[in-house]
Amino acid sequence: MVFVYAAIYIVILLLFATLIRKTVWGAFGLALLALATAPLWPEHLDGWFRWIKTLSVLVPMAFLIGLARIAHHDQRGGAWKFMRGEWVLWGFYAMFALNIAEASVKDIALGNTLNGAAGFVLMILLPAVRYPGFKQRNWGFAEDNRGDVFALTGTAWNVAYVSWNLLFVYNENPTYFASSASLLIAALLYTFLVNKPELFGMIRVFTLAFHLTLRAATDVMPQTLDQYPAVPNETVSTVWAIVNFVAMLSLLAWRLFSVNQYRRDDAAPPPKEPAATSASEGQSPVVEARG
Secondary structure (H helix, E strand, C coil): CHHHHHHHHHHHHHHHHHHHHHCHHHHHHHHHHHHHCHHHHHHCCCCHHHHHHHHHHHHHHHHHHHHHHHHHHCCCCHHHHHHHCHHHHHHHHHHHHHHHHHHHHHHHHCCCHHHHHHHHHHHHHCCCCECCCCCCECEEEECCCCCCEEECCCHHHHHHHHHHHHHHHHHHCHHHHHHHHHHHHHHHHHHHHCCCHHHHHHHHHHHHHHHHHHHHHCCHHHHCHHHCCCCCCHHHHHHHHHHHHHHHHHHHHHHHHHHHHHHHCCCCCCCCCCCCCCCCCCCCCEECCCC
16 A cells, blocks of 8 residues: 555655646745644644754745745846845755755764765765856756756766665654655656756755645645555665765765866866766756846
8 A cells, every 4th residue: 555655645746846847936825835834833743853854945945946936937127136146046055955964963863874974975965056166057047947946966966865865764764764755756756757857956845845844734644654664674774874875985986086077178067977967968058047
């Protein structure tokens, strides 16, 4: 039954991802609606990690990303120009990095040091909005759909993120493993379906916000996917953590090699993982943020 619930949830998340790309105002309205459920949160959220995670995603999703998407999509002037500045992209970057840092700190606090360390390496590998000395921007808004926020992470980084996050949930709360696996698979699967790995960051954040709202305001998860918890296994956890850590170090080595190679060739683009396709055929170019 767990696979049926998971399949249904993945389909719902894929449809939600499609919706938020099609309507920036609708996505903003849903973000406000999610925040309006705050009076229900004390009944469902337990501990500092759940509260910080929920607030650190829902608040900036509405008032940072939501308003910035509207400003870019509608090409609004006046006071809206402020929301088209590069600072918005740095805010999105900080939000994503904070999400990784929160989980990594929690992982280490639980004694899962190796996977926690892998998380911090992953955070270092998260491309900055732009690198000093490089002209190319790694975060931006698409020309063909100005509501899309792009982050040139690359497929390799996306897959590494999914593996690291799954192990974190496996160690931190096995009860949440099935729902978290569905959530992460949906975000990664969407990027494959539309052939846009650079959309992973935006889809991940919006689907995570949807998921956190369900957990904070309803009992949907405890009545469905949470009924099928993962079975903790120390050997599985240890081997998985080693694989994650080695993978992160490999990506870091590739990144450093790429930086040196680009500098020798006087090339502008920032380093990419082996599977990254930041400017591949079929992808939308990224436009400069104004401000």
